Amino acid sequence: MTTVVPTHPDSGHHGLxxxxxxxxLQTDPVSGLDEQEARHRLDRHGPNTLPRPRSAGPLLRWLRQFHDPLVYVLLAAGVITALLGEVVDSVVIFAVVALNAIIGFVQESKAEAALEGLRAMIRTDARVIRGGVVRTLPSERLVPGDLVMVEAGDKVPADLRLVRLAELQADESALTGESVPVAKDETALPAQTPVADRRNMLYSxxxxxxxxxxxxxxxxxxxxxLGEIHRLIGEAEVLATPLTRKLARFSRILTIGILTLAALTFAVGLVRGEPAAEMFTAAVALAVGAIPEGLPAAVTVTLAIGVARMARRRAVVRRLPAVETLGSTTVVCTDKTGTLTENQMTVRTVWTADRRVEVTGSGYAPxxxxLDPSGAPVDAAADQALHWSLLAGSCCNDAVLTLQEGRWSLTGDPTEGAMLALAAKAGLPGTASPDxxxxxxxxxxxxxxxxxxxxxxxATLHDGPGDAGVGGTGGRGPLVLAKGAVEQIIALCAWQMHADGTVSPLAAAERAVVLRAAEELAGGGLRVLATAVGGPLVTGADREPSVAFSPERLTGTLALAGLQAMLDPPRPVAAAAVRACHDAGIAVKMITGDHAATAAAVGRAVGLLDDGPEEGGGAAGRVLTGADLAALPVGDHPDAVERACVLARVSPEQKLHLVQALQNRRHVVAMTGDGVNDAPALxxxxxxxxxxRGGTEVAKDAADMVLLDDDFATIEAAVEEGRGVFDNLTKFIVWTLxxxxxxxxVILVAVLLGLTLPILPVQILWINMTTAVALGLMLAFEPKEDGIMTRAPRDPGRPLLTGALVVRILLVSALLVAGTWLLFQWELADGATFDQARTAAVNLFVAVELLYLFSCRSLTGSAWSIGPLSNRWVLGGVTVQVLAQLAITYLPVMNRVFTTAPLPAHTWARILVVALAASAVVAVDKRLRRTLM
Incomplete structure (x- = not known):
């Protein structure tokens, strides 16, 4: 008979x-399920895998490239020009659209790989007891109620409720953010126990x-x-970036304006009695002229250059718009372990009965x-208590440190790695290998x-010299060394060792001193372990030491050597990077699954918290835990998260809600993470x-950017690059519009006044595409301006263009319209043909754009203030554009295609005079605005 058992993570197995x-679970805790029942459950519950996502195919992704209002207008213009017999115009328009679509298709990310990464995490073999027989099965065939055996080195194949164990510990950092392995037991826990504290569970x-x-x-x-995180990833909306949102709004407004003007042009022409075909041509010319065809390419190229610059600063961008998003960031939510910290436990303090020793160095490097409190070096060999503490920490130790490619790596427990590195720093004999x-x-x-x-x-037993004072025995004999929780080690000790090697009784008063010292160290966010040493426990040669060496025989036989306090130290540049973000107006919040005390200590070290009370909101913020948030009404979450700078012991779902709460306050949020638990929020x-370096594939696949060095300082560098990218994009838009x-x-004026068009549609396309490539794209290479990281982040609600920039755009537009009509009529009055007059108008547009390009290299400063040679790409682009204009003016084939004609020298002089006059007006406007500001 098929059974139904609860399989959701909220079923509460940890609380029973x-x-x-x-x-x-309707199973047997000794023999497990029988094969028939397992098959029934497999049929009912399905394989132990995560569902596959639906992804868009290549055709749909290609079609999505055309889903843009401006593209719709261009396509319509291409069709209309083809119907009107303007083949060259139509081909050029469709070529522009196709080019932009190809660029977008190539840059679009592949189907969401984050879910595939999650599925790969649970593909493993499992040892299962079925019908009393141990079998090895693919993890996909596991069902609720199966009895699974695990040992060191195994990846957990499903969520398990432990029923039997021996010395079991699990690394759950990828799921919970806990920085050290978690010791497990089978005791039932309160139902409200968070995932990170469920010691009786192992998780897939x-x-x-x-x-x-x-x-x-x-x-x-x-x-x-893990499946719950999969669901959260699937439900987490992939938001449009600030840039794409602004560009989308800009495109909608521009499209409405273009269509309105085109319709007005057509209607006015008909009212004036002009032929419908000519009015269609005029309306199309207006639409094609008003659309910034080069904008999509400029955006892509500018972002791609930003990607290259970030890569040189150790940040790899997976989605192009993410480059600019960094420049808009108002809040950085950062993980603790491995980002602000080294992700390498390090002993910072050693306490003994006679002294306190501080330890320098970071990570596992020996x-x-x-140093003593005065900063003087301490000789571990001359201080017996310190010596025995270091020996106990390094001998009660299964870890190994190995130097690989210039970096020390750990095999084993992080706390043991820290104690081993400390012994090597002190030069303890035999710790480091000869090589x-x-x-x-x-x-x-x-x-x-x-x-x-x-x-x-x-505790470990060694064949070594016994200490005359330890345990009341003398001579040579087996040596006992122990390390562990302070309370447990103290319970084993009857004595306390001193610097001269003597021991004294560990009475109640001395025990209280030790416990106060441990509490003081732990209050600073340090993980504290005690060390102890014992002399010979066995007398008589007829018994093996290993027979008598047992927990029962240790109590009251050891001497306390000292305490070792360690932490995962902050990265050396983390505090400076946090300070740089604060100077740039960017809030930094640490979100971690680790304990609140540990998180607070790191927060204080990197400048997120002051030295005052953690609760109540000090000068730099306060600490909140997942439990604190769970106790608050949902409506209070945004305010609480806004005030907090350190959020500890939070679940994956809470991380997601924290990001949403900040976004609800109109923040642009950058989120860092390395574990599976971070993927939904990422x-x-x-x-x-x-x-x-230390992140899971799931986190990398869910992210927009990957830090090659796992360093928070790289984020600050990437923000700087992102701001530079947005500046350059803004410069391009201000230049091209x-x-x-x-x-x-110009087209609208011609229709309203019933005059001949001074510029034809195909000539407009020539101007737009050649200048965008040769001139406008050169702005993508502009270096970052001074003071870019001392200004506040852009308001997410602020439009793409400020009022001052809009006024400048309209001013230059008006100058172009006036100058074009002036030159066009001037040339006609001087006896020029329509083709020559139009060629002069085309060259005037390009000349004004060329001079205006230098003005746009800085939106606030003068063209000369930033140095004419600081961007040599501009000079190269100007050279290319000048040659292109000479080609369209004097090459016969270009004259035929674009309806142009050669110009005499005096026409070029008129073009230069009008262009310089327009440039002078723009320079005066910028100068006046700087003066008023």
């Missing part, structure tokens, strides 16, 4: 005792780091916590010094008592930033 979980996609365990499958596929490429435990081990969640300590943020508006207005 083992026997109730067995009943709920996480890694077993030590020990063994047996668990019942509580959820598979979409019902797992490079650093031991200097490895650091490992210095003494051979006879026996061990492994760490367990119940004991919370580890996808939802205005720009998701993943870690390239006067030409488009001027061309349209």
């Amino acid at each position: 005792p083992t026997h109730e979980v067995v009943l709920l 996609g996480t890694l077993v780091t030590s020990g063994t365990g047996v668990g019942l499958v509580a959820a598979t596929g979409a019902g797992t916590e 490079e650093g010094r031991l 200097g490429g490895h650091v490992r435990a210095p003494l051979p081990r006879i026996a061990q008592i492994p760490f367990s969640s119940e004991r919370r300590y580890m 996808r939802r943020a205005d720009i998701g930033i993943a870690m390239g 006067p030409t488009n508006i001027g061309e349209g207005m």
Whole structure:
């Protein structure tokens, strides 16, 4: 008979005792399911995989490139010109549209790979007990109620409720953000326990780091916590970037204006009795002239240049618009581990009965010094308590540090790696290998008592010299070393060691001193472990030491050597990068799954928090936890998140809601992350930033940008590049729009006054495309202006163009219209043909654009203030454009295609005079505005 069992992560298996979980899942905790029942459940629940997403095919992605109001107008113009027999005009228009579509199609990202990355995380084999027999099966065939065995090195194949275990620990950092492996047990927990604290559960996609365990499958596929994140990714809306939103609005407004003017042109012409065919031509000419055909290409090229610049600063952009989004960012939500910190535990302080020693150096590199409070070097060999503490920390240790390609990497537990690196820094004999490429435990081990969640300590037995004072024994004999939680180690100790090697009783008063020291260190966000040493425990040669070495024999036989306090240290440049963001008006918020005390300590170190109370909102902000947020009404979340600078112990869904809350306050949010738990928020943020070195593939695939060095300082550098990109895009738009508006207005004036068109549609296309490529695109190479990171972020609600820029655009447009009609009529009055007069008008448009280009290199400063040679691409573009204009003016083939004619020298002089006059008016306008500001 087929059974129905709950498989959603909210089913609460962590909150039930083992026997109730067995009943709920209708299984056997010893022999597991039988094969027939497993097949029934597989048929009902489906395979242990995540559903595949629906993705757009190549044809749909190609068609999407034409979904733009301006493109619709161009296509309509192309069709109309073809029907009117203007083949050259029609071909040029369609070529422009096709070129822009190809560029967009090539740049569009492939179908969402984040979900595929999630599916890959749970594809593994599993050892399953079915009918009392251990079998190895693909993880896809697991069903709720299966009994699964795991051991160190295994990837967890499904969500498991543990029923039996031995010294089991799991690395859940990718799911929860917890920076160290989590010790597991099978005890039932309160139903409200968050995922990060569910010690009796193992979750799909996480890694077993030590020990063994047996668990019942509580959820598979979409019902797992990983599946819940999959659902959140699917539901997280991929927002348009600030640039795409502004460009879309700009396109809509421009399209409405163009169609209105084109219709007005056609209607006025008909009212005046002009032929309908000629009015169609005029309306098309106006539409083609007013549309900035080069804008899509300019946007793509400018963003691509920004991508290249960011790549040189260790940031790889996966979606082009993300480049500009960084420049609009008002809030950076950053992960803690690996982004603001080194992601390498480091011992910072060693406390003994007689002194406190500070340790320099960062990460697992065995490079650093031991210093007393005055800054003087400390000799570990001369301080016996310090020496034994270091020896205990490095010998009760299964970690190995290895130098690979100039970087020290850890195999084992991060806390053990930190203690091992400390011993090497102190020069403890035997710690470092002769070749200097490895650091490992210095003494051979006879026996061990492994760490367990119940004991919370580890002890090892070595064949070495006994200490005369330790344990009341003398001479040579087995040496006991131990490390673990402070309370547990103190319970094993009867003595306390001093710097001279003597021991004294560890009475109640001394124990209180030790506990106060541990609390003080922990209050600073440090993880504190105690170390102890013991002398010979066995007398008589007829018994093996390993037989007598047991937890029961240790109590009251050890001497406390000291305390070692460690943390994942902030990156050296993190504080400066945070300060630079603050100077740029960008708020920085740390969002982490780690404990609040640890997060607060890092927050203070990098400048997110002041040294005052964490609660109540100090000068730099306050700390909130996931539990705090859960207790608040939903309506209060935006205000609470706005005030907080450190948010700790948050779940993946809460991360997503935090991003949404900030976006509801009109913030442009950049979100960093490296784990599976970060993927939904990365996808939802205005720009998701993943870690390239330590991040999961899921996070990278969900992100818009990947940091190659996992360094927060790279984000600050990328923001600077993003602001430069937006500046250059704005410069291009301010430069190109006067030409488009001027061309349209020239046509409109001709129709309203019943005059001959001074510029033909094909000539308008020539102006727009050649100047956009040869002149306008050169603005994409403009260097960043001074002070770019000291101004406030742009208001997300501010339009693409400010009022002052709109006025300048209209001014230049008016100058173009007036100058064109003046020159056109001047040439006709001087005896020139219509083709010559139109050629003069075309060259005037280009000349004004060319001079105006230098003005647009800075939207506020003078053209000379930024240096005429600071962008040599502009000089190259000007040369190309001049040659192109000579070609269209004097080459016979160009004369036939574009209806142009050669010009005499005096016409060029008139063109230059009018262009210089227009340029002088623009310069005066800029000078007056700077004076008024």
